[in-house]
Amino acid sequence: MDEPNRLGARPETRPASPAHSEAKSSEGRQAGVARRSPAELAERALEGEQSAGARLIRLLENQERDGIEGLKALYPHGGRAHIVGITGPPGAGKSTLVDALIAEWRRRERRVAVIAVDPSSPFSGGAILGDRVRMQRHATDPGVFIRSMATRGQLGGLARTSFEASAVLDAMGYDVILVETVGVGQDELDVVELAHTTAVVNVPGLGDDIQAIKAGILEVGDLFILNKADRPGADETEKQLRLMLHLREGEERDAGFEPPLLRTVAPRGDGIVEVVDACTAHYEHLSTTGGIERKTAVRGHRFLVELVRELASEAVFARAAAGELAQLVDDVRARRTDPYSAAERLVAAMLKPS
Amino acid sequence: MARPIRVLVAKLGLDAHTIGVTVVAKAMRDAGMEVIYSGLKQTPEMVAATAIQEDVDVVGLSSLSAAHMRHFPRVVELLREQGASDKLVIGGGVIPEEDAEDLKRGGVAEVFTMGAETGDIVAYIEQWWTSRTA
Ligand SMILES: Nc1nc2c(ncn2[C@@H]2O[C@H](COP(=O)(O)OP(=O)(O)OP(=O)(O)O)[C@@H](O)[C@H]2O)c(=O)[nH]1
Ligand SMILES: [Mg+2]
Numbered sequence: 001m002d003e004p005n006r007l008g009a010r011p012e013t014r015p016a017s018p019a020h021s022e023a024k025s026s027e028g029r030q031a032g033v034a035r036r037s038p039a040e041l042a043e044r045a046l047e048g049e050q051s052a053g054a055r056l057i058r059l060l061e062n063q064e065r066d067g068i069e070g071l072k073a074l075y076p077h078g079g080r081a082h083i084v085g086i087t088g089p090p091g092a093g094k095s096t097l098v099d100a101l102i103a104e105w106r107r108r109e110r111r112v113a114v115i116a117v118d119p120s121s122p123f124s125g126g127a128i129l130g131d132r133v134r135m136q137r138h139a140t141d142p143g144v145f146i147r148s149m150a151t152r153g154q155l156g157g158l159a160r161t162s163f164e165a166s167a168v169l170d171a172m173g174y175d176v177i178l179v180e181t182v183g184v185g186q187d188e189l190d191v192v193e194l195a196h197t198t199a200v201v202n203v204p205g206l207g208d209d210i211q212a213i214k215a216g217i218l219e220v221g222d223l224f225i226l227n228k229a230d231r232p233g234a235d236e237t238e239k240q241l242r243l244m245l246h247l248r249e250g251e252e253r254d255a256g257f258e259p260p261l262l263r264t265v266a267p268r269g270d271g272i273v274e275v276v277d278a279c280t281a282h283y284e285h286l287s288t289t290g291g292i293e294r295k296t297a298v299r300g301h302r303f304l305v306e307l308v309r310e311l312a313s314e315a316v317f318a319r320a321a322a323g324e325l326a327q328l329v330d331d332v333r334a335r336r337t338d339p340y341s342a343a344e345r346l347v348a349a350m351l352k353p354s
Numbered sequence: 355m356a357r358p359i360r361v362l363v364a365k366l367g368l369d370a371h372t373i374g375v376t377v378v379a380k381a382m383r384d385a386g387m388e389v390i391y392s393g394l395k396q397t398p399e400m401v402a403a404t405a406i407q408e409d410v411d412v413v414g415l416s417s418l419s420a421a422h423m424r425h426f427p428r429v430v431e432l433l434r435e436q437g438a439s440d441k442l443v444i445g446g447g448v449i450p451e452e453d454a455e456d457l458k459r460g461g462v463a464e465v466f467t468m469g470a471e472t473g474d475i476v477a478y479i480e481q482w483w484t485s486r487t488a
Contacts, residue, residue, distance in 0.1 A: 136392055
């Protein structure tokens with residue numbers, strides 16, 4: 001297996017291989033995505049072709065050069081989608097809610113994409129991604145695109161390349177992108193930086209747990225969903241949630257937007273119209289208050305800073321002379337130097353003009 | 355960076371026995387694969403659309419009834435029609451020998467009958483992957 005071209009690798013000039021010219025031929029759809037160039041994949045993704053978009057996301061997920069080239073071509077076409085994050089504790093009904101939300105947005109003739117994140121096993125690196133089980137009635141709807149992603153070591157409730165995936169889906173013209181996070185506790189809230197609107201899902205009977213989650217999660221929600229409202233204890237939980245939302249007033253992120261608390265019974269679709277209305281109202285609020293630009297700037301900043309971090313560290317290791325890293329590790333081991341001095345030397349070597 | 359093999363595991367047919375597929379899915383995960391489980395009662399159309407959206411490398415189909423096993427080749431056909439014939443389609447379940455041969459003629463790469471160990475399935479996929487990317 002050849003080593004994938006990493007983010008940090010120097011751009012390669014790509015020879016026009018026979019495979020590529022063949023894929024450009026008339027019967028491209030039959031030829032399959034496997035042999036398409038990044039430009040071609042991007043072009044077809046822009047036309048809404050799911051297999052092309054899916055392949056780009058896969059390439060990006062694997063940090064392959066072709067994926068990055070494709071994203072560069074797609075990126076200018078994005079910026080129209082409403083990105084909605086759905087977060088909350090494990091088993092709260094997030095996937096069931098997403099399923100119901102897809103149905104309601106489809107009823108409103110919106111095209112919907114979903115990024116559903118589940119954790120990778122820290123032991124094997126593998127994962128079982130089961131969110132989409134609850135959404136399969138939409139599998140063959142051409143206006144719906146569901147992509148499961150494994151975290152691949154990323155903390156924060158999202159996958160390593162959720163930002164990239166959402167950029168692809170955005171450029172493909174999906175009106176709404178629903179992002180289901182892994183079932184989270186408190187401070188895994190990357191989704192807030194990705195989404196325009198973040199919905200926090202709670203369920204009855206959390207009791208003392210609400211105290212546990214209030215610190216992080218309640219402060220970031222743009223709307224709150226009390227799902228499983230058919231379960232006992234809904235009234236009590238709603239009372240507690242209202243109290244806590246009341247406490248957070250004054251430190252509102254979007255001045256002038258009161259985060260609603262909505263009850264749902266996701267498998268029955270109860271309360272879903274109200275959730276979609278609230279998401280839309282929040283987006284409109286953002287639109288009229290400069291919030292979209294602000295969110296886009298936050299997202300861009302986060303995306304950019306992470307990439308620089310990644311590219312820079314890869315460049316450092318790529319530049320390190322053969323054996324230098326091993327030598328420094330040995331020096332640290334023998335306490336001839338300390339880890340800070342060693343790291344500074346490696347970085348300084350990269351910053352030297354070559 | 356590792357590039358995990360992505361596998362879609364789906365059940366065709368009306369039975370609700372999930373134990374078999376769950377065991378297989380776990381074995382795949384433990385071998386470092388990303389397994390998308392799309393659930394019970396899937397139609398060939400749902401499987402093909404899902405395989406494309408998820409851009410999996412492998413589609414693993416399971417069925418406990420002969421009737422629904424007949425749909426395995428339909429999945430192969432749909433994938434081919436949609437330009438996704440690069441995906442490996444394998445099947446499993448209670449499958450008599452002669453049916454297995456039929457399925458293979460229909461484009462199902464390998465068929466694992468009840469006697470198969472999960473390890474055999476994992477090994478088969480890994481071998482295919484190595485030979486494909488070599
Ligand atoms: N009674 C009741 N059950 C619900 C409701 N919503 C979801 N469920 C059930 O709760 C269980 C978990 O639902 P999921 O949608 O998988 O929950 P999730 O938050 O996506 O779970 P993870 O992704 O594993 O964190 C399922 O058995 C659902 O059928 C509801 O409103 N009422
Ligand atoms: Mg879920």
